[in-house]
Amino acid sequence: MGKDECKTMLDALNKVTACYRHLVVALGSTSDSQNLREELRKTRRKAQELAAANRTRLTASLKDKTTTKDDRVEYERLWVLFSSNMDLLEVDMKRSLELGQDFPLKVPTRHLIATGMTGSTTAVAARAMSVQNMKYEADSNVDTADLRELRTEIGQVSRMMEEMEMKVQVAPWAVEAKQEPGAELKSNMSVGDSSVGVISICDEEPKEDEAGEREAGSGTFCAVLVFAVILLVAGVLGYLVVSMS
Template sequence: MGKEECKTMLDALNRVTACYRHLVITLGSTSDSQNLREELRKTRKKAQELAAANRTKLTALLKDKSISKEDRSEYERLWVLFTSSMELLDVDMKRSLEIGQDFPLQVPTRHLIQTGMSGSTTTVAARAMSVQNMKYEADSNIDTADLKELEAEIAQVVQMMEEMEMKVQVAPWAVEAKQEAGAELKSTVSVGNSSVGVISICEEEPKEMDSEAGLKKVFAGIIFTAIILMAGILAFCVIKLS
């Protein structure tokens, strides 16, 4: 039960951090807006809540001396995945701070970049918050007020990661993967969905093209030889008749 609960919580964190990264990419673009800043704020707070819950749960389980060796190995694997997700969240929060400082909404000092992105990001934010419709309640000065909160939250995330390293010492290189290297390449999935199938098709296409080109060359050679023979016969006949 504990393992399944941890996996569910970790999946939720991964989904929210992925949505947060998607939103950060649109900062400073022509899709940037007050709504986007509020979506970023809500999404990262949701990610931090899930991170705190994951840390509490996994820390308690890894400190439990009564769990089996197999369970401990699985919890250590989940811990490594959790720390990786936290590192990505930390990177994206710092990136959001830098871009937010470069592209303020209220007193713009730079024009928004035409990156080709357009449209609303509401769907992504709603997916991260697990709601059907986003509600926007932020004030008009959210971009400046939120940057101060973001700086403080970045410091909290960094502190959380440092405490995690002190409380639970799990060496990433010591954690064994559950699948062999390249296991996904050995999958028996159909050619349409398999990367192996795509590779094999790409490798076979040049061979087919080479064989077709070879046949064309042979056919052209036969025609050219026939023309030469016909020309020779005609020349011989002309000489005889003259």
């Protein structure tokens, strides 16, 4: 149950951090609004709560002397995934800070950026945090307060990562992956796509044979032509020799 619990918690963290990244992309776009900023704040705090829970659970499991060798290998793999997730979260939080500074909501004539994002982003955050119909009250000082909180939280995430590395000595390069690179993509290929690929390959093979036959025919014609020219030159030379004698 320990490993299953860790996997479940890590999966929840992955979903929330992915949601946060999706929301960050909308900053400064036509989808930017006070609701978006509030959703970003709620989502990143939810991610930090899950991160703290994951860190506590994984740290306890890795420091447990009774953990079997096989279980420790699995916990180390989860730890590496967790660390990578935290790195991405910190990067997105810093990006959110920069965009929030460049595109303050209180400036009505700001220049929007073309992100391709349109419409409301509330549903995305709601699905990630299991909350429906998220609505927030207006706050005239939302920019200043939120950016100040965001700076503080970025520092907290950085310190959390430093403490993680000090408490648990896990070398990422020493952890072996359970699947080969690209295994996820291969497993997602449908049978129909595979059939189409096979059909395409089968269709291409006769074309290659036909091309080979054409090349072989061209080579034979060239050889005959060269041989005929040689015979003609030999005949002319023979006639000249006979005439001169």
